[in-house]
Amino acid sequence: MARITVLAILCLGFFVTAVKPQDGGEGLLGGLLGDGDGPLSDKPLLKLLLLRGLLGQSGQPAGGQLPLARAMMMRNVAQNGGPPILPALMMARNQQSNAPLLRALMLFRMMGERMGKKILEEIENRVEDNAIYNFGTVMICDCAMEYHEDGEMKGFTIDLINEVCKEAGKKCTIQYTPSSKCYANSGDHSSAGEALLGRQVDACSTWLKSAERGNSVAFTEGYWQIDTKTRLYTVEGNPNGIKNDVTGLKIGMINGWVSDDVCMRGNEDTFPGASTLKKSNIVRYDSPGDMVVGLQNKEVDAVFAFEYGVQELAKKGLVLDAVSEAVNCAIGDSLHFITRKDSKLLPWFNTTLKEMKENGKYYRLCREAKIKHGKKGKIQCL
DSSP states (O other): OHHHHHHHHHHHHHHHTTSOGGGTTHHHHHHHTTSSOSTTTTOHHHHHHHHHHHHOSSOOOTTSSOHHHHHHHOHHHHHTTOOOHHHHHHHHHHHHHTHHHHHHHHHHHHHHHHHHHHHHHHHHHHHHHHOEEEEEEOOOOSSSSSEEETTEEESHHHHHHHHHHHHHTOEEEEEEOOHHHHEEEOSSSEEEOHHHHTTSOSEEEEEEEOTTGGGTOEEOOOOEEOOOEEEEEEETTOTTOOOSOOTTOOEEEETTOSSSHHHHHTTTTTSTTGGGOOGGGEEEESSHHHHHHHHHTTSOSEEEEEHHHHHHHHHTTOOEEEOSOOEEOSEEEEEEEEEOTTOSHHHHHHHHHHHHHHHTHHHHHHHHHHHHHGGGSOOOOO
């Protein structure tokens, strides 16, 4: 059988050379199929050997002809402008000989997709296990929430970060980060600061919620309660007799704080002239201390600030006079950490802090803070 097959192939190779490309194999078929002129029309023995070699006697499908035979019988396809018969014959034979390879490739594709997903999940888990989350603390007050002592950052915020990271099994670091690096005004609107966007830190402490902030940052669970009243202030004694009308005044604000021109314009009933306040009449400072210095140096006529922050300044001898009623610029009265909206910190931090509130570990920290940090003021847990 092997000899016959070899002979058939040799014969096919020989006679193919007599086939013109433009006739679709018609010259060969004329002799091979016995109904026309061709190189095999007067060679019945060779024709029989070639047919036997091409079609074979084994592996005949239960349903009738082999693909090879079906292709050969479709002479009219070639005559009517269809594919030539020889490429069809070769394709049919290649399909039969490549069947095991095709099955292997299909199996590899299915298994590879599943294995690939599993490998990616394992890689992501390893990356997460080795990740270090960096928390920026803005240190806005010398209070029980956060303060410096002997060159170290201390306070309830520091304790909470350490405890949440421990409970979640995460590696964390803490660094001082100016508030304007976490969130700042970059023109017409406020947005996340360069420390968050530049991934110097993954989260910043001590931020209130507001509708505008929600456009550019995400918030964690709240962890500290605070008085959110905001007023207009002047230097002590208010020598210029300034009142709540801000028309034509130069107003100082802390860059990125929720007590900003957006809040002032939203409370025009309390601050007449706020809607027409020009950008050139707003001076933004990086810290409460810088703002007070600017007020004292007459860079601005008044400042728009948190009552809580002004009370902290008073502890340092920087006394200001309130000249307006209080307004609320925040949503709620609790402080949060802010993160980038794409941060991987948010899910595990929120889940862990919620669990700590439910199982009492958060309130245990509050009780311990009274002993550790009570000398700096009231512990204002939620």
